[in-house]
Amino acid sequence: MAKRRALRVAAQIEHEFEVARSKVGLNVDPIMLEAFTEPAPVASAPVVEPEVRNGITLGDLYDAYMDDPTRDWSPTTRMAYQTTKRLVMAILGADTPVRSITRSQCRDMIEVLRWQPRNASKLFPKLSPVEIAERAKAGGRTDLINAANINTYLNKLGGVLNWAVKEELLDRNPAQGLRVPDPVARRDKRLPFSTGQLQAIFSAPLYTGCRDDGHGYATPGPERPRNARFWIPLLSMFGGLRLNEACQLDVADIRRIDGVDCFVITERSEGDHHDKRLKTASSERLVPIHATLLDLGFMDFVSQRKRAGETKLFAEVGMGATGYRSTTFSAWFRRFVAKAGADSPKTCFHSFRHGFRDALREARIDRDIALILGGWAAGSGSASVSDAYGSGYRIMTLKEAIDRVAYPNLDLDHLYDGS
Structure with missing residues (x-):
């Protein structure tokens, strides 16, 4: 409305200039002289206030964001956004206009999240997050989700709101920069397996003799199966492979190069x-x-899979609901470690990679080579122009480096008996 009115004011000013020009004998635009000879009775006209429009609702915004065809969603990422969506909808309301959401409301949402117990939906299936938070706070519960979980929710919500700003559906992101302090340092969230834990894992019946590779993997017996359950932990410990990288290997991914x-x-x-x-x-x-x-x-195992006509190296590892083969193996590995007596709060399958990184350090492997072997990106700001030059390290150089990875005081001699 202001823009429309500005046009009328500008025309009025031009009219006044034309009147002044005509009085001193200058050339004038007769149309501009006539434009305001009979001004409309603006003062008596009713003033119509613009309708307040809050625009898209939070629920519709999430739907638009999730359906954006320009985004490449992995199953895990989509699931993470859907989990956040359910929480945000339950706290802020799906029908809430996005433009009406204030920073204060976002802070109130953080307070609700801070008092969510782990597995809240299973513990209180009939209560809303706000009701759950009130009950948890009144009861002084301590089994709450951690700061990392809360910040993940805020990060995902921020992604949606930033997208809305870019799409001109929102003027600003009211949750910009909001996060809770995490008292646990990132490097302390996951620890490498101790030598004692590794010894317990690789001395379990699966590695020394079990009933079978099915439900009897934790029961002592005569079988020495060498399938996915046997090899995948070893591939991560001695090769630094992430769990899903190992689980999804094709037989063709094992190649002889140089x-x-x-x-x-x-x-x-x-x-x-x-x-x-x-x-x-x-x-x-x-x-x-x-x-x-x-x-x-290991290469004998690969040859067996080739002769069997298998495409997947570990065909017995099925695809999980998230679209990753690691999902099913990870669930089994948690049970396996517990039965082996090697579980602890800060270790999981990923601890093999932590141990691999430490082993590279202990072997004094050049940092660039270590990053290449583990598939780690260089830290922010640490890359230089020189990184784009050359063709990288020779395979033999990488081979010499990885063969220096060792785990002192870990006895694996019994594994060779069944090779």
């Missing part, structure tokens, strides 16, 4: 298969196979 047997970590597959995913662009790499894995007969 005379060295290697893992080819890639999303590409032969044929029409598109079931592999990597965490980051730096995850795609070549990893020479550690001498210990070769000595344990």
Whole structure:
């Protein structure tokens, strides 16, 4: 309305200038002289206030964001956003106009999140998050979700609101920069397995003799199965592979390059298969196979899979609901570690990678080589122009480095008995 009125004011000013020009004999625009000879009775006209429009609702915004065809959603990412959506909808309301959401409301939402117990939906299936928070606060519960979980929810909500700003559906993000302090340092959230834990894991019946590779993996017996459950932990410990990187390996991903047997970590597959995913662009790499894995007969296992006509190296590991094969294996591994007596609050399968990184440090492996072997991206701001030059390290150089990875005081001699 202001813009429309400005046009009338500008025309009025031009009219006044034309009147002044005509009085001193200058050339004038007769149309501009006539434009306001009979001004409309603006003062008597009713003033119509513009209708207040709050625009899109929070629920519709989430739907638009999730359906945006320009975004490439992985199953895990989509699930994370859907989980956040359910919480945000329950706290702020799906029908709430996005433009009406204030920073104060976002802070109130954080307070509700701070008092959410772990597994709240299972503990209180009939209560809303606000009601759950009130009950948890009154009861002084301590089994609450951690700061990292809360910040993940805020990050995901921020992604939606930032998208709304870019799409001109919102003027600003009211949750911009909001997060809760995390008392646990990032490096302390997950720890490497101790030597004692590793010894317990690799001395379990699965590795020393079990009833079978099915439900009897934790029961002592005569069988020494060498399938996914046997190899995947070893691949992570001696190769630094992420769990899903190991689970999704194709048989064709084990290749001999420049005379060295290697893992080819890639999303590409032969044929029409598109079931592999990597965490980051730096995850795609070549990893020479550690001498210990070769000595344990890993290449014989690969040959068996080839002869069997298998496409997947670990075909018995099925696809999980999230679209990752690691989902099903991770659930089994948690049970396995518990039965082996090796579980602790800050260790999980990813602890193998933490241990691999420490082993690279202990072996005095050059940092650039360590980052390449583990598929770790260089820290923010640490890359230089020189990183874009050259073709990288020779496979033999990487092979020499990875073979120096060792775990002192860990006895794996019994694994060679069944190779």
